[in-house]
Structure formats: structure tokens, C-alpha cells
Amino acid sequence: MPDLGEPGLYLTKVSTLANARDTVQDFTFGDADLRTLELAGTQLTTGRIHSVHAQRVEFETMNLHGIEITGSDLGAARWSESKLTRVTIRDTKxxxxxxDSLVLDNVLFENCRLDYATFTNVRATGSVVFVGCILTEAAFADCDLSNVVFSDCTLRLTEFGPGRYRGADLRGNDLTSLRGLPHLAKVRIDVGQQHDLAQALVSELNIAVGDD
Known part of the structure; x- marks a missing residue:
């Protein structure tokens, strides 16, 4: 994860993430209430984004390395064709x-609200962890989330569509309302979660259980 407190590192406060060179480095940006936040073809290296509230967010062909995003509300952001390396996103809506079409390499989502989010063609090439996140009715499709960890997350009606999830760690979560169970071959669960998956499957297939 990004170490923004290392000795000798000085982060310069900037008023915008857009510049003519399309590169922002060693920066801190925050305490901003924006109508729109649009960035394309921009590289952000070693920096902190905090307390940013934006009504409309568009990120395209971005390259983030050593970035921390905290305490922000990015709403229904549209994020595509980008790579995130050593990035932490914490306490963010x-x-x-x-x-769409993101590459995640050592990325942590912690205590984030990701309700109704859609992940399409997202590929994990390094460690990716979701901790304490709310993913109610979120959907994954055509993703490679092999070995990704979900810990203490809300996975209510979360749908896993076609994709690769081998080795994904679902231990420590309530799995009773997951969707797309046939796509979750070779994931990791606790012994006690077998009943959760059985209940989820009965619900998803609309199976009637009774003595009649």
C-alpha cells in the first residue's frame, strides 16, 4: 500500500488534478465540493485525495501509482481503461x-460504499482486498478476480457473473443472498458457510421447500 508518511516525502497541495502535462506527482488534493471531476489520459503518482465531493465523475485511461483516496463521495463515477497500482480507497462512497476494463495491482478498498456498482472486465494482477465494504446489489461480469479477498463485507444480492474467481476468499461474510453461484467454482469459504451457499442457491433457483 502507498506509504505517504515516509521520511523526506513532501506532498504539495494542488487545486486541481488536471494540468498540461497530464502528470501530477507528490501531491495532496482535497476539501473540494465539485460539480464535475473529469480526467482522461492522466497519471497520478504518490499522492493523497481526500474529502472530495463530486456530483459527476469521469475517469478514463488513468494510471494511478501510490495513491490514497479517503473520505470522499464520488457518486456514480464512471471509471474505465485504467490501471491502479498500490492504491488505497478508504471511507469513500x-x-x-x-x-470498466480496470487493472488492479495491490489495491485495497476499505469501508467503502459500493452499492449498485458494476465491475466489468476488471482484472486483478496483484493483491486486491475488499474490507468492510457494502456491495449491495453490486455486479461483477467478465472479471478475473482470482485470489481476491472479501472480508467482513455486505454482499446482499451481490451478483457474480461469468468470469474467473478461482481462489477468491469469501470467508467472514454472509453469503446467504449471493447471486451467480454457478460461476464461483473453486472459491474459498469457511465450513460454516456451506449452509449460507445452500440457502443462496435455493433462493436464486426459486426452489420451493416443503412437505407437501
Whole structure:
């Protein structure tokens, strides 16, 4: 994860993430209430984004390395064709966000609101962890989330569509309302979660259980 407190590192406060060179480095940006936040072809290296509230967010062909995003509300952000390396996103709302064609390499989502978010063609090439996140009715499709960890997350009606999830760690979560169970071959669960998956399957297939 990004170490923004290392000795000798000085982060310069900037008023915008857009510049003519399309590169922002060693920066801190925050305490901003924006109508729109649009970035394309931009590289952000070693920096902190905090307390940003934006009504409309568009990120395209971005390259983030050593970035920390905290305490922000990015709403239904549209994030596409980008790579995130050593990135932490913490205490941030991304309700209804769209993540399309992202590469995640050592990325942590912690205590984030990701309700109704859609993840399409997202690929984990390094460690990716979701901790304490709310993913109510979020959807994953055509993703490679092999070995991704979900810990203490709300997975209510979360749908896992076609994709690769081998080795994904679902231990420590309530799985009773998951959707797309046939696509979750070779994931990891606790012994006690076998009943959760059985209940989820009965619900998803609309199976009637009774003595009649």
C-alpha cells in the first residue's frame, strides 16, 4: 500500500488534478465540493485525495501509482481503461459506480460504499482486498478476480457473473443472498458457510421447500 508518511516525502497541495502535462506527482488534493471531476489520459503518482465531493465523475485511461483516496463521495463515477497500482480507497462512497476494463495491482478498498456498482472486465494482477465494504446489489461480469479477498463485507444480492474467481476468499461474510453461484467454482469459504451457499442457491433457483 502507498506509504505517504515516509521520511523526506513532501506532498504539495494542488487545486486541481488536471494540468498540461497530464502528470501530477507528490501531491495532496482535497476539501473540494465539485460539480464535475473529469480526467482522461492522466497519471497520478504518490499522492493523497481526500474529502472530495463530486456530483459527476469521469475517469478514463488513468494510471494511478501510490495513491490514497479517503473520505470522499464520488457518486456514480464512471471509471474505465485504467490501471491502479498500490492504491488505497478508504471511507469513500461510489454508489452506482461503473468500473470498466480496470487493472488492479495491490489495491485495497476499505469501508467503502459500493452499492449498485458494476465491475466489468476488471482484472486483478496483484493483491486486491475488499474490507468492510457494502456491495449491495453490486455486479461483477467478465472479471478475473482470482485470489481476491472479501472480508467482513455486505454482499446482499451481490451478483457474480461469468468470469474467473478461482481462489477468491469469501470467508467472514454472509453469503446467504449471493447471486451467480454457478460461476464461483473453486472459491474459498469457511465450513460454516456451506449452509449460507445452500440457502443462496435455493433462493436464486426459486426452489420451493416443503412437505407437501
Amino acid at each position: 461510489l454508489l452506482g459506480a461503473t468500473f
